[in-house]
Structures are given as structure tokens and as C-alpha cells.
Amino acid sequence: MKKIDGGITAPKGFLAADTAAGIKYKDRRDMAMIFSEKPCRAAGTFTKNVVKAAPVKWDREIVENGPFVQAVVVNAGIANACTGEEGMSYCKETAEKAGELLNIPEDAVLVASTGVIGMQLPMDKISKGIEDMVPKLSHTRDAAHTASLAIMTTDTHEKEVAAEFEVDGVTCTIGGMCKGSGMIHPDMCTMLSFLATDAAISKELLLEALKEDIVDTYNMVSVDGDTSTNDTVLLLANGMAGNTEITKKDKGYAAFKEALNYINTTLAKEMAGDGEGATALFEVKVMGAESKEQARVLSRSAVSSNLVKAAVYGHDANCGRILCAFGYSGAEFDPEKIDLFYESAAGKIQVVKDGAALKFDEELAERILSEPVVSAIADFKSGEFDATAWGCDLTYDYIKINADYRS
Amino acid sequence: MKKIDGGITAPKGFLAADTAAGIKYKDRRDMAMIFSEKPCRAAGTFTKNVVKAAPVKWDREIVENGPFVQAVVVNAGIANACTGEEGMSYCKETAEKAGELLNIPEDAVLVASTGVIGMQLPMDKISKGIEDMVPKLSHTRDAAHTASLAIMTTDTHEKEVAAEFEVDGVTCTIGGMCKGSGMIHPDMCTMLSFLATDAAISKELLLEALKEDIVDTYNMVSVDGDTSTNDTVLLLANGMAGNTEITKKDKGYAAFKEALNYINTTLAKEMAGDGEGATALFEVKVMGAESKEQARVLSRSAVSSNLVKAAVYGHDANCGRILCAFGYSGAEFDPEKIDLFYESAAGKIQVVKDGAALKFDEELAERILSEPVVSAIADFKSGEFDATAWGCDLTYDYIKINADYRS
Numbered sequence: 001m002k003k004i005d006g007g008i009t010a011p012k013g014f015l016a017a018d019t020a021a022g023i024k025y026k027d028r029r030d031m032a033m034i035f036s037e038k039p040c041r042a043a044g045t046f047t048k049n050v051v052k053a054a055p056v057k058w059d060r061e062i063v064e065n066g067p068f069v070q071a072v073v074v075n076a077g078i079a080n081a082c083t084g085e086e087g088m089s090y091c092k093e094t095a096e097k098a099g100e101l102l103n104i105p106e107d108a109v110l111v112a113s114t115g116v117i118g119m120q121l122p123m124d125k126i127s128k129g130i131e132d133m134v135p136k137l138s139h140t141r142d143a144a145h146t147a148s149l150a151i152m153t154t155d156t157h158e159k160e161v162a163a164e165f166e167v168d169g170v171t172c173t174i175g176g177m178c179k180g181s182g183m184i185h186p187d188m189c190t191m192l193s194f195l196a197t198d199a200a201i202s203k204e205l206l207l208e209a210l211k212e213d214i215v216d217t218y219n220m221v222s223v224d225g226d227t228s229t230n231d232t233v234l235l236l237a238n239g240m241a242g243n244t245e246i247t248k249k250d251k252g253y254a255a256f257k258e259a260l261n262y263i264n265t266t267l268a269k270e271m272a273g274d275g276e277g278a279t280a281l282f283e284v285k286v287m288g289a290e291s292k293e294q295a296r297v298l299s300r301s302a303v304s305s306n307l308v309k310a311a312v313y314g315h316d317a318n319c320g321r322i323l324c325a326f327g328y329s330g331a332e333f334d335p336e337k338i339d340l341f342y343e344s345a346a347g348k349i350q351v352v353k354d355g356a357a358l359k360f361d362e363e364l365a366e367r368i369l370s371e372p373v374v375s376a377i378a379d380f381k382s383g384e385f386d387a388t389a390w391g392c393d394l395t396y397d398y399i400k401i402n403a404d405y406r407s
Numbered sequence: 408m409k410k411i412d413g414g415i416t417a418p419k420g421f422l423a424a425d426t427a428a429g430i431k432y433k434d435r436r437d438m439a440m441i442f443s444e445k446p447c448r449a450a451g452t453f454t455k456n457v458v459k460a461a462p463v464k465w466d467r468e469i470v471e472n473g474p475f476v477q478a479v480v481v482n483a484g485i486a487n488a489c490t491g492e493e494g495m496s497y498c499k500e501t502a503e504k505a506g507e508l509l510n511i512p513e514d515a516v517l518v519a520s521t522g523v524i525g526m527q528l529p530m531d532k533i534s535k536g537i538e539d540m541v542p543k544l545s546h547t548r549d550a551a552h553t554a555s556l557a558i559m560t561t562d563t564h565e566k567e568v569a570a571e572f573e574v575d576g577v578t579c580t581i582g583g584m585c586k587g588s589g590m591i592h593p594d595m596c597t598m599l600s601f602l603a604t605d606a607a608i609s610k611e612l613l614l615e616a617l618k619e620d621i622v623d624t625y626n627m628v629s630v631d632g633d634t635s636t637n638d639t640v641l642l643l644a645n646g647m648a649g650n651t652e653i654t655k656k657d658k659g660y661a662a663f664k665e666a667l668n669y670i671n672t673t674l675a676k677e678m679a680g681d682g683e684g685a686t687a688l689f690e691v692k693v694m695g696a697e698s699k700e701q702a703r704v705l706s707r708s709a710v711s712s713n714l715v716k717a718a719v720y721g722h723d724a725n726c727g728r729i730l731c732a733f734g735y736s737g738a739e740f741d742p743e744k745i746d747l748f749y750e751s752a753a754g755k756i757q758v759v760k761d762g763a764a765l766k767f768d769e770e771l772a773e774r775i776l777s778e779p780v781v782s783a784i785a786d787f788k789s790g791e792f793d794a795t796a797w798g799c800d801l802t803y804d805y806i807k808i809n810a811d812y813r814s
Contacts, residue, residue, distance in 0.1 A: 051734030051742045051762075082730050084743070084763030117727020118764030227735035229727075306713065307809055314810025320524020320636075323489050327458030328634035335458045336491070355458075356491035357525030396803050402714055403721025 001259045007144035007160030010175030011198035013037040013240040016143040017136040018150035021129030023122060024077030024115060029150035031129040032074045034194060035102060035137050039068035040236040042110070043207040045214055047231035053081035055111045056232060058091035062107055069236055070108040072194060073098050073130060074151050076179070078121050080113040081229040090121045097127050101134045112192050112232055114153055114179060148177035151192060154401055155181045159270040165199075165259040167252035170243035172199035174256075176263045180221070180271030193218065193233045193267055199256055200239035201246040209257050210235050217264035220296065220389040221272045222304040235260075272390035273373070277397030282312050283375040284322070285388045290380075294331045295387035301329030302376065302389070309394035312374060317342055317365035319351040322376055339379040344371035408666045414551030414567030417582035418605035420444040420647040423550040424543040425557035428536030430529060431484030431522060436557035438536040439481045441601060442509060442544050446475035447643040449517070450614040452621055454638035460488035462518045463639060465498035469514055476643055477515040479601060480505050480537060481558050483586070485528050487520040488636040497528045504534050508541045519599050519639055521560055521586060555584040558599060561808055562588045566677040572606075572666040574659035577650035579606035581663075583670045587628070587678030600625065600640040600674055606663055607646035608653040616664050617642050624671035627703065627796040628679045629711040642667075679797035680780070684804030689719050690782040691729070692795045697787075701738045702794035708736030709783065709796070716801035719781060724749055724772035726758040729783055746786040751778035 009016050018032040044063035046056045062069065073094050080087045095109035102109075113121070137143070148158035162175035178193035201209075214233060239245070246252045273281030284302040289295035302308055305325040311318035319340050327335065340352035346367045351360050368374065416423050425439040451470035453463045469476065480501050487494045502516035509516075520528070544550070555565035569582035585600035608616075621640060646652070653659045680688030691709040696702035709715055712732040718725035726747050734742065747759035753774045758767050775781065 049731060049734035050736075050738070050740060051730050079727070082727050082742075082759065082762060082764050084761070086763075117725075117731060118759070227731075229731050229734060306805075310806050310809035313806065316811060318524075320486070320489050323458050324456060324524060324634075324636050327456035327636060329457075331457070333457060335489075352489065352525070354491070355489060356493075357489050394806060394809075396806055398713075399717050399720065399801060399803055399806065402717035402801075404723060 001255065001262060002164045004162050004164055006141060006162035006175050007148055008034055008175050008177045008194055008196050009139050009141065009144040010162035011173040011196050013198060013238050014196045015137040015139050016147040017133040017138065018147045019129050019132040021075070021125045023075055023125050029146060030076045031133065032147040032150040033133040033137065034072040034147070034196065036070050036236060036238045038238045038240055039070050039108065040238045041201065041203045041206055042069035043210040043235045045211060045233045047228055049227050049229050051082065051229045053079055053113060053230040054083055054087035054091050055080055055113045056230060057088065059110045059112070059232060059234065062110060066107045068108055069110055070104045071098055071102055072110040072112060072234060074112045074192065075121070075126060076151050076153050077115040078113060078119050079115045079117045079230050080121050081117040083118070083120055086120055090123055093123055094126055094130070097130045101130060110234060114151065114192050114230055117229060144175070144177070151177065151179045153179060153181055154276050155179050155274055157274060159267055159274070161263050161266040163259045163262050165255040167199060167243035167246060167255060170241055172197060172241040172243055174259045174263055176267055178267045178271060181274060181276050192230065195233070195235040195263060197237045198239065198241040199237055199246065200241065200243050201237050201256060205246055205253060206235060206237055209260055213257065213260050213264050216387065217261065217268040220300060220387065221268045222300060222389065222391045269390050272392055275392035276401045277395040278392030279395055280312060280393045281373045282309065282391050282393060283388055285375055285377045285386065286380065287377065287386045288380040288382055289385040290383040292385045292387065295385045297329050297331045298326050299387045299389035301325045303391035306394055309391065312369060313393035313395050315366045315369040317351055317360070317369055319357055322378070323352065326378065333380055333382060337381045339381065341377040342368050343375045343377055344368045344373060346371050408662065408669060409571045410669070411569050411571055413548060413569030414555055414582050415441055415584045415601055415603050416546050416548065416551040417569035418580040418603050420605060420645050421603045422544040422546050423554040424540040424545065425554045426536050426539040428482070428532045430482055430532050436553060437483045438540065439554040439557040440540040440544065441479040441554070441603065443477050443643060443645045445645045445647055446477050446515065447645045448608070448610045448613050449476035450617040450642045452617060452640045454635055456634050456636050458489065458636045460486055460520060460637040461490055461494035461498050462487055462520045463637060464495065466517045466519070466639060466641065469517060473514045475515055476517055477511045478505055478509055479517045479519060479641060481519045481599065482528070482533060483558050483560050484522040485520060485526045486522045486524045486637050487528050488524040490527055493527055497530055500530055501533055501537070504537045508537060517641060521558065521599050521637055524636060551582070551584070558584065558586045560586060560588055561683050562586050562681055564681060566674050566681070568670050568673040570666045570669050572662040574606060574650035574653060574662060577648055579604060579648040579650055581666045581670055583674055585674045585678060588681060588683050599637065602640070602642040602670060604644045605646065605648035606644055606653065607648065607650050608644050608663060612653055612660060613642060613644055616667055620664065620667050620671050623794070624668065624675040627707060627794065628675045629707060629796065629798045676797050679799055682799035683808045684802040685799030686802055687719060687800045688780045689716065689798050689800060690795055692782055692784045692793065693787065694784065694793045695787040695789055696792040697790040699792045699794060702792045704736050704738045705733050706794045706796035708732045710798035713801055716798065719776060720800035720802050722773045722776040724758055724767070724776055726764055729785070730759065733785065740787055740789065744788045746788065748784040749775050750782045750784055751775045751780060753778050
């Protein structure tokens, strides 16, 4: 696998466009479109929230039962969730409009929305936005970049990534973009993430690879413990790289999975570090757990704790809060075996041994916790399994952003 | 049942004292003692956190297996959690010291701690504090009041309550005090709550009444989603009211349960409203649920959401976040049946009908959400069951308090 510069248009045959449709934000890009020259096999994973946004329902139906996918229309600003029948009809109208202008069937068009819950989409602006975008569709690096800007809400920067991998001597490419920021505690997938590859791969393996990968990537991110109504990961494969189709779990499939994991891990970490109001990316690595699932549950519990996150913001090596969060995670373990460390570019320090707090160099600990990327590493000394969860600190700005988000 | 002024010393035979032992806080009361003239039957419920503080382990053993209880020694400032063998030995030393001076067995002394996790108790100060308190033990209203001040950590005010009830024509009294504030998301019980009654009641019914009652009182409170290592509710009954002992579920038992529920509900709501940094008590009432447990899960999920809480702080009637939090609660329901209202002293307003957001008077909604007590009322229209959860808003001050709590 080779990391390359690029985003959603890096794989062959994928184009992107965006526009400022004025849906809710003023004077900024807020709609994006992804288009593939050839029909794609599609895999998707969606929020497990019982309250599902209209576009989630629309996309799930198409990804599961439609013949193929060729375009995605995205808007930022309004989530089209809790919008009843009217909201569902807007998904259909969006797909109809895009299908008509792109000359593809309406059920080859996926839609995705992010933003305020409980407001209806202004269909006239959406429609106008689609008209603007279709003639602008482009293969360029720049088109991918501005599309990744257009899907942001409270994100402070865009999140894109691309990589190459080989299948039977043929170079394939995978690229992606996502947005995160708030209401981020994905359950089966995350806010909005769009992935594209030119590899030829069977629909079954495409879905299996995606489902397996999100468990250790997007599902290990938490910004605020709130699982959104709109969480969506879409992976489109158009086969234009020219490789022999991947139909079994061979070397080519392994190369694809490695590249997919790199893409998803990169986007997941970017999302965690750009959590609303965040000043630091905070990782919790659990080692020596009895099972993979136990390691995931423990690391995710600690990275999600308000008290742990506030302590990271205060550069306070408050080991008790981390042990406490492990304790209420639901996992069973022996607390008297835990060793806990903090680590960052400034160094590494042990703060707990065998479940009891150590006296440690507070000044060094504060330096370690003042870096933009901070890790807590907990060794449970009970088994062979590890997991890492990603989050961020809890800051005044998180509250500022969320106390008046609608206004 | 009759509400009366008073606290932990309101029932006959209960005395209290407190002192400024200088354990962690400077120039303030930080230790309290409760003493009963006669031996008590005791019931207790304790944190379900796998990481349990030393005093939780000490008390559980005595409440479950000891012959009787006669005193409780409490300190604020250091939680005695994650303190290993050394921490356990301090529980024993504390009980020995108090037992010696009070002339009761050491296993009749319960201990409770609240504060920073991972620091050892300064036993010399604890010991000196016990010496100070024993001669000050008093039946007075004032003794109860200052004891309730002494157990506070980041609480902004004391929390006490008392009531009278009748058993076979004999007036019995129940009183209590608690502290809450942060790391409050009780699972089977809450931070520290001390309850005393002079009613005579069998040990079995005392425990059964307490266990039943906490499910709808303390367990319905969330300040920050963090279940503490020290959560403890202790209920002592010394039988000094002179009633015929309650041994079956008769009228007297019902009167006791009614009074107990009033005491616990009052303390639970006080704790929620005094959550760290809170400017408002926020209630979520779920109506029309399919089961009591479903109603509890739904209301607790909404009251615990960072995004919902930040919106309450911003006086923003952000109904989407509440529906979203219902959706990820784990409960199954039909989102298209939900009606949602906000209510406070300033009025009541409907914001969602049949799962879809309504257009509503934003100015009235803001007035309703600006009150010190705000309710969200959700009708699921699917059954007969109701539940209420209590929390507070998420504010800058919560972060300020928790970013540098140890320093």
C-alpha cells in the first residue's frame, strides 16, 4: 500500500463538484456531488439510532436492493431528520433531479444530509444547487478538495485521504472524505464518510470488508457520546482500475483491506481530533485485555467520559477518572492488575501500577498532556488483546458551539 | 406523611457532628460523623462500578454481614479509591479509632469518602478529626445542618430533608442528607446519601424498600454520565420511635415507603439541580411508554446527552437532540408516534408531533427554557408507563471545575 495525495477523485472515473446553495450557511460551500463515469457496486453502513434521518432510509434501501449506484448528493446545514413524510419526499425529489441531469436512474443516486435536526430542506435551493454542480463535475484534485470543504458543518478543517494498492499487478486507488465534529459517537458507522475505489470487487466482499473495518475505525471514535440520526459510510467501487475482479479472500483482497483500513483510520482520527471545540486528539490504548471486544469497550468508555475529557483539557493527569470510566464500562476485569501511562511527543510517564495510583512527576505529566496528541495507555495484564479509541478534550468551545447551534 | 424541617438528626436518637480536619480543603468543614444512641439495622446500596473505593468494600461487608451499625464517619476531599491495600487499611483504622472513642465495636462503624481518586488519606488528620467530633455529637438541628455542609465537595449548597409518617398510630421520623455535584450517574445508588429513621422495621424490609426506591430516585439522576467509584446510599433504622416493628407489607410499611420516596426524590432532585456548573434543573418526563424500564431508559438517555444539556444551557428548544438521544438509548420504539413538549414556570409549548418537528413560537420557547427548572415531556403514545429523570445543563463552569479539579 502507498499513501498518495488526493481525496474522493483519486480513483479512476470519479468526479466531484460543489456549490454554495445557501441552504443554511451564508457565503460558503454547502452542497457537494460525487459522480462515477461507470456504475458502481456500493456498500454502506448506517446509524443504529432508532430515529433515522430520511436520507439514511433512502440510501439503505438503494445500497441493499438497488442494482447499482452512480452518484451521491450531499448537503450540509440541515440533517433532514425528524421531518416525517415531507422529508422522505425530498430525498426522492433530490435523486430525481440529479438523475435527470446526469442521465442516470433516480435509484442510482444516493443522498446525504448533515446539520440541524427537525428542519425541512429548502427544495428550491437544493434543486438549484444540483443544476449548478452537474456542469462543474471534475476529476481534478481541486474538485475533491472543495467538495470536502462543502460537506463540513462545525468542522474546522476538511478531511481527505487517498492510497494506492496492487491487485494482481494492477495498481488500484482508493480515496475518501468525511465530516465529523459534533454528535459523534458512531454506532456501526459515523457521521458522513464517502469512500471511492476503482478496484473491481464483488459486492459481497465490498460490504464484508467495510463492515469489518468500521468496527476498529469509525466505531472507536467519540466526540460527545451522542450517536447521530444521520451516521453514514458509503463505499463505491467502479472497477475502472482494470484489475481482475476480487471475488475471494486472496492477496488482492488483503491489499484492498489494508488500504481501506488506512483510509478509515486516517479519517476517524482526523474526525476525533477535530471534535467540536477540541484542542487535542486524545487516544486511549487498551492492552492485555481478555478479548478484542473487552479492549474496545474499555477504551471507548474512557475516551467518552466527560470528566476524563475535561481533565485532558486542563492538562491534568487525573488517572482516577480513567480507571473510574473503565469500571463503569460494563466490562468485567480485575482493577488491581491495571498499569496506566500517559504518552505524547513530550515523553511517557507511569501513573498507576497494579490498580493503585503512583506518586509521579506532576510537571512532566503536565508537559505530556499539553501536546496536541495525547495517549493514555492502559495495560490490563490479563490477555493478548488490544484496541485504541479516539476522542478529544471537552472545552469551553464545545459548549459555546452547542449552546446556540441552531441560531 | 408530613414534610418537616430537619435533616439527619430529625429521627429520635440520631446525633451528628463535623469538623475542619484539613484533609484537602483549607478553612472549611470536611469531616462529619453520624451516631445513633441505639444499634441500628442498616441497609445499603453501592456503586456497580468494577473499580470500587475502599470504603465501599468496607461498608458492603458490614451492611451485609455485620450484626448492627451505630456510626458513620465521612470525609470530603479524598475518595480513597484506587488506593490498594493501604486504602483498605485506612478504613479499618478509621473504624477502630471511632469505635474506641464511641465505645462500640469497630464493625459497627461505617466509613464514606468523596473527592479525588488515587490519593491516600492523611490518617493523622482523620484520626484527629474523629477526636474532635466525638465530644461535639449533638441532636440539634444545627448539628445536622453543619454535617450536611461538611460532606460537600464541589456542591454549591447542602442537601437535607426530613419527614414524619405514622405506623400504627405512632409517629416515626425519617431524615437524610446527601452530596452530589460531579461524577454523578448513579448505577444502583448515588454518590453519598445518608438516611436515618427511628422506625422499627425488619432488616429484610429495610433493604427491600431501599433497593426498590433508588431505582426511581437516585438512579434517575445524571450530571455527567460518569458512574463514581464511591456511590453509596446508607439507611439506618434504630427503632426508637417505639412503633410495633414493621415486619410485613402492611399500612405501616406503605407509610414508610412513601416517606422514604419523598426523602430520596427530594435529595435526588437537589443533587441534579446542583450538578457541577449547573444553572438549571432539567427534567425529562417520558409518558406512554410500553414498560416502566423503557420509560426509565429513554428519560435517562435524554437527560444524560451532552448536546441536549448544552442546548438547555443555551435556552435552545432543540427538539432534534432529544429525539436523537431517545433513538440511541437502546430502547426500541416507533419514532413516528412521539409528541414532545417543553414546560416550566413560564409556560408549556409543543415542539414535535408524531415524530416530526413543528414550527413553534421561538420566543416563548426561549422564555420557557430560561427558567431555573425546565421539563421536557415526551409522550410515546404506546403504553401506560411513565418515568422521570433529572439532570442539569452543561456549562462553561462544569469544564472550569473539572479541568483543574486536582489542583
